Amino acid sequence: DTEVTQTPKHLVMGMTNKKSLKCEQHMGHRAMYWYKQKAKKPPELMFVYSYEKLSINESVPSRFSPECPNSSLLNLHLHALQPEDSALYLCASSQVLREWSNQPQHFGDGTRLSIL
Amino acid sequence: RKEVEQDPGPFNVPEGATVAFNCTYSNSASQSFFWYRQDCRKEPKLLMSVYSSGNEDGRFTAQLNRASQYISLLIRDSKLSDSATYLCVVNRPSGGYQKVTFGTGTKLQVIP
Numbered sequence: 001d002t003e004v005t006q007t008p009k010h011l012v013m014g015m016t017n018k019k020s021l022k023c024e025q026h027m028g029h030r031a032m033y034w035y036k037q038k039a040k041k042p043p044e045l046m047f048v049y050s051y052e053k054l055s056i057n058e059s060v061p062s063r064f065s066p067e068c069p070n071s072s073l074l075n076l077h078l079h080a081l082q083p084e085d086s087a088l089y090l091c092a093s094s095q096v097l098r099e100w101s102n103q104p105q106h107f108g109d110g111t112r113l114s115i116l
Numbered sequence: 117r118k119e120v121e122q123d124p125g126p127f128n129v130p131e132g133a134t135v136a137f138n139c140t141y142s143n144s145a146s147q148s149f150f151w152y153r154q155d156c157r158k159e160p161k162l163l164m165s166v167y168s169s170g171n172e173d174g175r176f177t178a179q180l181n182r183a184s185q186y187i188s189l190l191i192r193d194s195k196l197s198d199s200a201t202y203l204c205v206v207n208r209p210s211g212g213y214q215k216v217t218f219g220t221g222t223k224l225q226v227i228p
Contacts, residue, residue: 102148
């Protein structure tokens with residue numbers, strides 16, 4: 001069982017819809033991540049929050065909007081997505097994001113998103 | 117050249133065989149290393165961290181060669197359930213943070 005919980009497991013939405021992906025962890029981790037993964041490719045980093053502050057944005061289009069309401073929760077708000085945004089969206093957490101930290105990331109089981 | 121490279125495979129091996137994967141990294145400042153396994157349409161799961169002295173967990177052995185800048189994963193007595201994609205992950209310090217880089221993954225198929 002994963003210690004990082006993501007909801008929903010599956011999401012189908014039209015290009016004009018607004019929806020949100022949710023992620024929760026109770027391991028006391030202070031770094032949380034959003035990744036996008038296409039079939040047969042490794043995960044691609046989208047955003048990183050460290051101590052509830054957005055620390056890294058990998059030039060992600062503004063139709064993806066992250067939010068970190070508290071240290072346990074991470075959201076990804078979606079609006080006006082394109083068909084090429086269909087993918088598996090993975091949330092991960094790690095203890096901290098500091099430069100010399102050597103802690104691994106723990107992944108949620110993902111949200112499979114399909115854009116019609 | 118990619119920062120982290122893996123042979124994509126697939127590696128098709130019979131049950132009971134020993135199989136080894138390598139993962140090379142290009143940045144000598146890389147600091148921490150991990151192996152993950154990912155089953156089809158599932159999330160990556162941490163298999164093991166890779167320590168400088170090498171480490172073993174049951175049938176799995178991980179090694180780090182800093183001089184040649186690669187890590188390896190050895191699986192002994194392969195089981196059907198070992199069939200998955202194995203991702204190496206390399207972390208290095210960057211701008212006050214840890215930059216996390218995934219290899220492209222090596223697919224393993226264990227055959228009865």
